[in-house]
Amino acid sequence: MLACRLIQKDLSSYLDGELPAARAARLEAHLRTCQRCREEMAALEGISDQIRAASRHLQVSRDFDQRVLRAVGYYQVTRAERRRKPLTKPLVVIALILLALLGMIRHFFSRTLALPVRSPAAAVSGLAPAASGAAMPDRDRSQR
Amino acid sequence: MEEALRPRLVSAEKPGDGQALAAASDAELTEACRRGSQAAFRELLSRYRKPALALAYQMLGDAEDAEDAAQEAFVRVFQAIPQFRGQAAFSTWLYRIVTNTCLGRLRRKREKVSLERVSEPRSADSPSQQVTDALMTRQVLSMMSPTLQTVLLLRVEGGLSYREIAETLGLPMGTVRSRLSKARTAFRKLWLELSEMGDG
Structure with a gap:
């Protein structure tokens, strides 16, 4: 038991390859005969993998370097970025104009289609002959 | 040169x-x-x-x-x-x-940070085992004392040798050795405690 306790104190250094050779040899000899210490070592061995796995998903953000370089005064806008910037604004403006035009066209057609349909009598009395003819060509033709 | x-x-x-x-x-x-x-x-x-x-x-x-x-x-x-x-x-x-x-x-x-971490739900949306383990690892590390946590992370995450850790933290090599041993034991103990809490 005392041997186990002493050995277990050295397990961490042994796993890290930082145990002096003589102590490492003694520890290995003990491990060959002690199941409990072998289990203890296996459990400690997994800790490093667990810790590394916890940060494996970590992604460095795209502007990491940029933010550091800006803070130290090393950041310069590249030519490509300079070219990219002026293009963005006009594209947004053009898109907005197109959207506004589309909205106006839609509004215009929705108003035209929503005009109330007049009765034939009202059309005859209220409209000029040319206009009523244009509105109801089939009926005019049959009357003739 | x-x-x-x-x-x-x-x-x-x-x-x-x-x-x-x-x-x-x-x-x-x-x-x-x-x-x-x-x-x-x-x-x-x-x-x-x-x-x-x-x-x-x-x-x-x-x-x-x-x-x-x-x-x-x-x-x-x-x-x-x-x-x-x-x-x-x-x-x-x-x-x-x-x-x-x-x-x-x-x-x-x-x-504030440790309270937030401890109260973090362990399996809010039934995450995969990997995610659960990563969350638990983070919890365990946050519950460790900063002195033990630091040596363990410098060794495991930074890959520093004992001599380099000693230089980094201004500690004798023997202290680094014993702290790392304590840190691993503490990590394991806390891990088992959290696992039991999660199962129970």
Whole structure:
């Protein structure tokens, strides 16, 4: 038991390859005969993998370097970025104009289609002959 | 040797010539940084941004905080590089700065952060075993004392040797050895406790 306790104190250094050779040899000899210490070592061995796995998903953000370089005064806008910037604004403006035009066209057609349909009598009395003819060509033709 | 290096790294300032930088050692890049090479600093940043971020994340437990801390650490590196004389490896020096930056942040909000983490639901939407394990690992680390957590992370996440950890934290090697042993035992104990809580 005392041997186990002493050995277990050295397990961490042994796993890290930082145990002096003589102590490492003694520890290995003990491990060959002690199941409990072998289990203890296996459990400690997994800790490093667990810790590394916890940060494996970590992604460095795209502007990491940029933010550091800006803070130290090393950041310069590249030519490509300079070219990219002026293009963005006009594209947004053009898109907005197109959207506004589309909205106006839609509004215009929705108003035209929503005009109330007049009765034939009202059309005859209220409209000029040319206009009523244009509105109801089939009926005019049959009357003739 | 420095004279031989200079043209190689100076030429790397030209756009598109990254080969010389990629082949340069950390020590060469640090030296070039001290001479004001922007490209050398960019190369160091690209080599160490991920490990620095991982270490900060493990210490702080929050990806956004970790990014801020890692960025702050790189800015500190940049500011301190004229005084860096290569007594330690660049990575050791960087991890020390990341560690100190994170410890400072933790000190400022330790209580709040640990409470939030402990109350984090373990399996809100039945996440996969991997996600559950990662969350539990974060919880366990946050419940450990900062002294034990730091040595464990410098060893596991930073890959530092005992001598480098001792240099980074200004501790004797024997203390690093015993703290690492205690840290692993504490991690295991807390892990088992949390597992039992989750099962029960």
